[in-house]
Amino acid sequence: MENFDVVVIGGGPGGYVAAIRAAQLGKKTALIEKEHLGGICLNWGCIPTKALLKSAELYQKMKHAEEFGISASNIEFDITKIVARSRDVSTKLVGGIKALLKKNKVTVIEGTAKLEGPGQILVNDKDKISAKNIIIATGARARNLPGFEANGKNxxxxxxxxxxxxxxxxxxxxxxxxxxxxxxxxxxxxxxxxxxxxxxxxxxxxxxxxxxxxxxxxxxxxxxxxxxxxxxxxxxxxxxxxxxxxxxxxxxxxxxxxxxxxxxGIVGNVENIGLEKTKVIIEKGHIVANSMMQTAESGIFAIGDVAGAPWLAHKASHEGIIAAEFIAGKKPHAITKTNIPGCTYSSPQIASVGLTEEAAKAAGYQMKIGRFPFYANGKALILGDSDGLIKTIFDAKTGELLGAHMIGAEVTELIGGYVVAKEMEGTELDLMNTIFPHPTLSEMMHESVLQAYGKQIHI
Known part of the structure; x- marks a missing residue:
């Protein structure tokens, strides 16, 4: 029976990141994945959906090419090729993950895993391995409503x-x-x-x-x-x-x-992995874990979708790093959930971080709120995407950035700036004194802050 310092169950964006980080910290690490490295996110979620949406966006842009002084006729799409491109993007990234795991000397085991008790894992119902620490990263699946189960047809x-x-x-x-x-x-x-x-x-x-x-x-x-x-x-x-x-x-x-x-919505994959043989607590279909991702069972950790909301790949990856560093004796910072950004890659895009206006009001904050519209921004006009808004919410007493909410072109890229500000406990002065490049969409981030304090220039 082979022994490991860390065994990660599940190779999604939480699991493979946790495995790599544990190996980097000198731990003998194994990763068990039953289907696809990269998990739902890379194979059936984040990555392929965004590839599809990019094709749809390009199709719509070409249909309106006249607005840019370009003539284009008989604009058509091939759904088979659109889907094939999205699958190809996923395949390339899976190959990259395999290379990273190999580079970091992570032992990858293909198959299913079931806990036989603390520190004991049965692989493919036949092979036993042991681990000082186990990180459960089994993810989640689509929730079914009774009478509305997917049949793959209609x-x-x-x-x-x-x-x-x-x-x-x-x-x-x-x-x-x-x-x-x-x-x-x-x-x-x-x-x-x-x-x-x-x-x-x-x-x-x-x-x-x-x-x-x-x-x-x-x-x-x-x-x-x-x-x-x-x-x-x-x-x-x-x-x-x-x-x-x-x-x-x-x-x-x-x-x-x-x-x-x-x-x-989704349901955590907590079944058929042997949790009943441990002290791990399950609530509302998800594993309960503390800020260091520890469960109620010593030596067992849970990260990502199986550990509860928000169900986001970037949150899972960060939790994987926290768990690995904690196991290695480091002192990682716990996640502040209000600092986790959320993104919707529709057209227009939507992105946010922190408290909504309603939540801030319910929490008793006195607020200063700034807004800046896309139609007043040069780069938005250049892009032909002048519909949108950037909204910022500040604590009127301290100037702390409480939340930022956006709709419009490329806001899923812009939100990262406010995420950094929130993580660093930035105030309106920090953002006001930041020089944003011109002409860019990011200038609207500056103007929204200025508007919250009556200092706006371009509206």
Whole structure:
């Protein structure tokens, strides 16, 4: 039986990063992965969805090439080639992960893992290995609603939505979180008649309500339809498609479409890994872990989606580093969850970090709020993307940046600037005294801060 200092179960963005960092710190490390290195994120999530969205964005840009003085006719797309490109991007990155693991001398074991108790792991139901420390990074899967389970034909989850054989003429999407909105944006751009059903009282419910409202208006202008405050009742599938019935504003309604896409969240992969033989605590389908990612069982850690919200790849990777460094006797900083950015790669993009205006108000803060619109920025006009807003929220007493919320072109790239400011406990003076390059979209970050304090120049 081979012995390791650290064994990581799951090779997603949390697991492979944890394995690499543990190995870098001198620990004999193994990584067990049953399917794909890179996990859901790289193979069926973050990476391929963004590749699809980039193709859709380019298609739309080419259709409006006349606005840039360029003539283009007979603009068409090939969904097979779009999908193939997205898969190719994922494949290249998987190869890169394999090389990194080899470079760092991580032992990669293909197969399933099951805990046989603290420090004991059964691989592929036959081979035993031992580990002083175990990091569980088994991720999560799409949540199924009873009666609305994906069948791969006319009821899809994200996996089927990533590899379509053709673009459906119509689509109902249940859920308006990041996944639902990204697929709504993609299929709408390629010509599908898309309707989004949302149970909450607004779309993108975790975002600032002002940004949420702007997003709904922008998506509706592109032809996406929304029904908010919906309570699902049932569905009937046929050879032609799906009919969905639901309660909407107290009335029973039904919609028909070729495809029903379910995007209603995820469930942690906590089953069939032997947790019942440990002291690990599971709550609401996720493993309970402390700020150093330790579970209730000594020597067992949990990171990423299986350890709870927010379900984001970058959060998983950071947790992997925390766990590895803690195991190695270092003193890593715990994550401040309000400093974790969230991004939606739709068109327009949405990005945020920190407290929303509603949350800051509920927490009792007196606020100074700044706003700057895209239409007043030179680079946005150059790009032909003049719709959008950057909103910043400050503590009126201390000047601390409490939150930043954006909608518009490339805001998923811009948000990193505010994330750095929040992590460094920056104030309005730090941001005001920062010189942003011209002409760039990032200048709006400066102007939004200035506007919060009545010092704006360009609006």
């Amino acid at each position: 009821i899809w989850n994200y996996r089927q939505a990533l590899v379509p054989d053709n673009v459906p003429k119509s689509m109902i999407i249940v859920g308006s979180g990041a996944i639902g909105i990204e697929f709504a944006s993609f299929y709408n751009a390629l010509g599908s008649d898309v309707t989004v059903l949302e149970a909450a009282d607004r779309i993108l419910p975790v975002e600032d309500s002002e940004i949420s409202a702007m997003a709904k208006k922008a998506f509706e202008a592109k032809g996406i339809k929304f029904k908010i405050g919906v309570k699902l009742e049932g569905q009937k599938s046929s050879a032609k498609g799906v009919s969905v019935t639901f309660d909407y504003n107290g009335k029973r309604e039904s919609l028909e479409s070729e495809i029903l896409l379910m995007a209603v």
